Amino acid sequence: MRxxxxxEAICPHGVSWSQRYRECVEExxxxxxxxxDGYAASEQHFANGEATISAPEIFLAHIAARTTRLRLRIxxxxxxxxxxxxxxxxxxxxxxILSNGRAELGGARSNNPYxxxxxxxxxxxxxxxxxxxxxxxxxxxxxxxxERDSPYFKIPRRKISPLQAGERHIPVHLxxxxxxxxxxxxxxxxxxxxGLSILGWDYVQACITAYNKGADRAQPVAGSLTRRxxxxxxxVNCHADRATARAATEENTLRFIEVIMDWMTxxxxxxxxxxxxxxxxxxxxxxxxLDYLVDSAPYIMVGTPDDILxxxxxxYEMGIDDVIWRVDGMGYDTNxxxxxxxxxxxxxxxxxxxxxxxxxxxxQALAA
Numbered sequence: 001m002r003x004x005x006x007x008e009a010i011c012p013h014g015v016s017w018s019q020r021y022r023e024c025v026e027e028x029x030x031x032x033x034x035x036x037d038g039y040a041a042s043e044q045h046f047a048n049g050e051a052t053i054s055a056p057e058i059f060l061a062h063i064a065a066r067t068t069r070l071r072l073r074i075x076x077x078x079x080x081x082x083x084x085x086x087x088x089x090x091x092x093x094x095x096x097i098l099s100n101g102r103a104e105l106g107g108a109r110s111n112n113p114y115x116x117x118x119x120x121x122x123x124x125x126x127x128x129x130x131x132x133x134x135x136x137x138x139x140x141x142x143x144x145x146x147e148r149d150s151p152y153f154k155i156p157r158r159k160i161s162p163l164q165a166g167e168r169h170i171p172v173h174l175x176x177x178x179x180x181x182x183x184x185x186x187x188x189x190x191x192x193x194x195g196l197s198i199l200g201w202d203y204v205q206a207c208i209t210a211y212n213k214g215a216d217r218a219q220p221v222a223g224s225l226t227r228r229x230x231x232x233x234x235x236v237n238c239h240a241d242r243a244t245a246r247a248a249t250e251e252n253t254l255r256f257i258e259v260i261m262d263w264m265t266x267x268x269x270x271x272x273x274x275x276x277x278x279x280x281x282x283x284x285x286x287x288x289x290l291d292y293l294v295d296s297a298p299y300i301m302v303g304t305p306d307d308i309l310x311x312x313x314x315x316y317e318m319g320i321d322d323v324i325w326r327v328d329g330m331g332y333d334t335n336x337x338x339x340x341x342x343x344x345x346x347x348x349x350x351x352x353x354x355x356x357x358x359x360x361x362x363x364q365a366l367a368a
Contacts, residue, residue, distance in 0.1 A: 001312065001350040002322040004038035005031040005339070006075065006232070008051035010252065010329030017052050021059075023332045028063045030336060031070065034343025035351070038071035039063060040106065040324055043078055046114040050259050057091040064099035072099055075106035075193060075324065076175040079133035080126065082119040085153065086160060088133065089140040093163045096170055105222075106193060107133065108175035113266040123271040128152060134172070134188060134222045141170065141223035172222040173230065179210040186214025188221045191228040193324060198257070198283060198299035201314075204231070208319045215358070227360045230322035231315055234260075235300040237330060238341040242303045245338075249302045250290050252329035257287055301325065305345035312350060321359045323350075 007024045011017060028039045041059045044051035053059055060072045072095060077088055088105070096103035109126035110116055116123050132152045139146050140160045148155040173191035176182045185192040192211050197204045208229060215227050235253030239245035264280050286292040294300050298315050301308045301323075312323060327338050 001316050001320070001353045002037035003035075003342070003347055003350055004040050004071070004073065004075075004230070004322055004324045005036050006040045006042070006324045006326045007053065007328050008042050008044060008047075008326065009053045010050060010256075011052060012252070012329060012331055015331075020052065023335070024059075024328075025063060025066060027327070027332075027335055027339060028070065029066050030339050031343075032067045034339055035347040036070065036339075036343070037322075038073055038104070039067070040073040040075035042075055043083075044112060044115065045078075046118050047112065047259070050256060057095060060095050060103070061098055064095060064102065067099075070102065071104055072102045073104040073106050073173070075173070076108035077106065078110045078115065079107045079130040080110060080116075080119065080121050081129060081152065082121070083133075085133045085136040086140065086146060086155065086158070089137050089160055089163055092170055093160075097162060104171040104173065105137070106173040106175060109181075111177065111195075111260075111267065112263050113270070114263075116267075123267060125152075126271075130174075131188075131221075134190070137172070138221045138223040169224040171224065171226045171228075173226065173228070175232075176207070176211075179206055182207045182210040183214035186211040186216070186227075187218055188214075189218040189225045189227075190220075190222050191226040191230065193230045193232060194320075195232045196280070196299075197231060197233075197297050198260075198293070199280065200297050204298065204315065204320075205318055212319070212358075225360060227358060228321045229319060229359075230324050231298060231320045232324045232326070233298055233301045234326045235302060236308075236325040236327050236342075237302045237334070237338045238305055238308055238346065239338070240304060240341070242307060245302050245304065245307075246290055246294070248330050248334050249300075253293075253300055253302075254288055254290060256329070257293070261287065305341065308342070308346055309349055312346070313353075316350075316353055319356060321356055 009020050011020045041053050041056040043056050056074045092105045109130050147157040174185040175193045177196035194207045237245045237249040298311050
């Protein structure tokens with residue numbers, strides 16, 4: 001099992017964005033030193049201090065220069081019209097070159113209504129934009145030339161640089177929250193990053209089953225075949241004392257859950273493609289109860305090394321290949337201490353568990 005450090009550059013009270021960005025870079029360097037397998041930065045807009053990275057491709061390019069081994073993943077770029085798919089292809093290819101082949105592309109439809117409204121995107125069309133993005137990206141990496149005339153993108157015939165057709169096989173992953181999106185990711189031959197495990201262990205299993213159902217009939221569209229399942233955990237802290245770990249995490253994590261519930265509740269009312277978000281209302285009565293949230297789902301992994309290993313073992317046995325851990329928002333010293341504890345006591349055990357037979361690593365290249 002692989003572990004990926006995930007940052008949104010959350011700014012605790014009194015911490016400036018510039019300070020937090022510099023801290024994130026140093027935490028990424030530390031993550032590599034203690035044994036993490038990858039680093040991921042998300043794209044968010046208009047989320048104020050809760051998620052401040054709006055240009056993850058620039059962020060990752062800087063971290064590429066400070067590291068030598070970490071896989072570097074955008075998790076997730078918004079597959080929406082304000083991110084033209086050819087620019088996304090150019091950006092990820094540039095990161096891949098500068099990092100000596102360590103880049104991975106993660107994408108999403110967006111779960112943030114403030115992003116959709118800010119860029120005047122119709123939430124009813126996000127699935128169509130996602131599919132078109134992946135198709136164009138796949139054409140770019142396999143052929144090196146793209147031409148498109150669709151309702152969403154008009155592209156005259158263009159050769160894409162710095163992409164050399166067939167030269168780079170960049171893993172592609174989709175952030176998914178609905179069962180339909182998990183199955184679609186599998187069917188499109190891309191990895192999945194499961195993002196709504198707060199709904200409970202049964203929902204996690206249903207997502208895994210849906211992804212495998214799609215992957216068993218995969219028709220890859222993104223230029224290579226990637227079959228890996230990752231799980232986002234949005235609140236992660238590790239300490240020798242369980243109570244200390246939870247106390248350091250509680251305020252930041254519960255505040256973030258309130259933000260996510262606000263986003264999802266708004267979108268559930270605006271577009272049929274997001275109606276399933278209404279299911280998150282089921283946990284509203286417990287949204288301020290950290291103990292309940294930790295025990296009922298792997299959305300939060302907080303506690304001693306043994307506590308975290310117990311949760312990881314459970315998701316591993318369910319079929320998860322990678323954990324994406326958001327160690328963020330607790331303050332620089334606490335973040336670093338958590339990374340060091342995870343590196344010393346948790347990662348060696350995760351790395352001893354064998355890869356699932358169906359998973360791909362590296363991705364399988366496709367002929368042009």
